[in-house]
Amino acid sequence: MAQLAFYFDGTRCTGCKTCVFACKDKNNLDTGIAYRKVFEYTGGQTTKDENGCCTTSCFSYYTSVSCNHCDKPICMANCPQGAISKDDETGLMSVDEELCIGCGTCVQACPYGAPKVNAEAQKAVRCDGCADLVAAGEKPACVMACPARALKFGEVDQMSALGERGNVAPLPDPAETEPNYFMTATADSKKFDSTDGEIANPLEVE
Amino acid sequence: MISGFETALGEITLVLFTTLAPTGALAVLCMGLPLIFGSATDRDIARLNKYLCIPLVVSMVGLIASATHLGNPANALYVFASIGTSPLSNEVFAAVLFLASTGLYWLYSFSEKAHRTLLRIWFIVISFTAIAFVVSVGFAYSSRTIISWHMWQAPVAVMCNALVGGPLLTLMSYACAGCQLLNKRKGVQLLVVSVGAFLVNAIVYVLQIRDVFELSNSMASVSELVPLYWWALFAFVVLVGAALVLAWNMIKRLPADPHEEAIVVASRSNMTLIVGLCVATILCLAGIFIMRFCFYMSHITVGLGV
Secondary structure: OOOEEEEEEOOOOOOOOHHHHHHHHHHOOOOOOOOOEEEEEEEOOEEEOOOOOEEEOOEEEEEEEOOOOOOOOHHHHHOOOOOEEEOOOOOOEEEOOOOOOOOOHHHHHOOOOOOEEEOOOOEEEOOOOOHHHHHOOOOOHHHHHOOOOOEEEEEHHHHHOOOEEOOEOOOOOOOOOOOOEEEEOOOOOOEOOOOOEEEOOHHHHO | OOOHHHHHHHOHHHHHHHHHHHHHHHHHHHHHHHHHOOOOOHHHHHHHHHHOHHHHHHHHHHHHHHHOOOOOHHHHHHHHHHOOOOHHHHHHHHHHHHHHHHHHHHHHOOOOOOOHHHHHHHHHHHHHHHHHHHHHHHHOOOOOOOOOOOOOHHHHHHHHHHHHHHHHHHHHHHHHHOOOOOOHHHHHHHHHHHHHHHHHHHHHHHHHHHHHOOOEOOOOEHHHHOOOHHHHHHHHHHHHHHHHHHHHHHHOOOOOOOOOOOOOOOOOOOHHHHHHHHHHHHHHHHHHHHHHHHHHHOOOOOOOOO
């Protein structure tokens, strides 16, 4: 099996966050931790000229993102315990709970904010691409739950054929970690280094 | 909303570690120089060895503080699996080497038949481990995706911190030891190192704050996370400046000693000297602590992490 990857179609996503809650349900996550986040990136303004005619540059779009099981996983490179591994067969990332000491180095280093430290267990936790479901021939919970069919999951060659590596704001430069996250951007989307907009739902994604 | 203060408070043990451990390591190194270069009598060496526990304890308190933020320290030995690839592994490995070699040296130094040549060679090894430790602490924060930490000023600042605080802690330890080595000339030599490092450190911090203040990602900007960064630098300058002035006031009372080991200048009864240098060291560490706290407050990644 080749490296597995996510594909996200920004033109289909309605920002309903069903993917977030399907993931929380599947992984039995408590409040405060979500492996998948939906970023709402918004900007622009509406102005009215002397004739009363309105023009707008407003934009708003959604980006659903979790661990991207990167080709250059900086979380794995920085883990002092060697507790993070990338599966040879599927390329999916996972944390060895026996080795993890919950130091949070992976949390600090990941530019996607994907790993979290479970405060109670004091272990790093993260999206593992629903490796158990994938092994059983199914898709990850978020992909199966999406009512707009905006998420896909499969081998990297198939997913990369559908779009570009995630490169829209507020995501970081994909060259940093080479995420296995491909997407079709909306017409309104801004490039990754844009400062035109801001995250409109910070409390949901912190 | 995102708060830099909460981030730093969550990592308070690491703030303590990076404040105390590099200073302690450099003080250990400084305390061994008379032994390495053979400029001390056996009596002085015995006293220095005994009071080596002061910088050693300062280093160990820092390390223990850092270990408390780990969920399962029982797994800490696995850290050796990532030496060479993980900057944090390198740091922990260097810390273990330094503390183990220094701790064992300290215990051996109580031996009635402690061999001076062996002690000297041992201390040379300790000196290298201390330098490796301080450097590795500086580079432990070097992660390409953490834009506010991945800059040359971060490791240089840690090394300067050690060079500012280490000599003061050494002076305090010399005073506590009451050995003949503490004379005005040696005091001034150590203080010059500290003052020089302080000036460099202040400049490095100015350059660091200037650079990080421009950084932001979609979640936050450093100027929002650490709004009082310049005031923190002001506090650092005031506290460390006061520490150096106080240390100078203590040192200038010491008689000059042109013949190296002629005069006993410090004794246990000289409490003013000990207390003065102790206060100077604490003031200096307080200044370093503030800047280390701000360093943790400034954490942002290239992307979505704060």
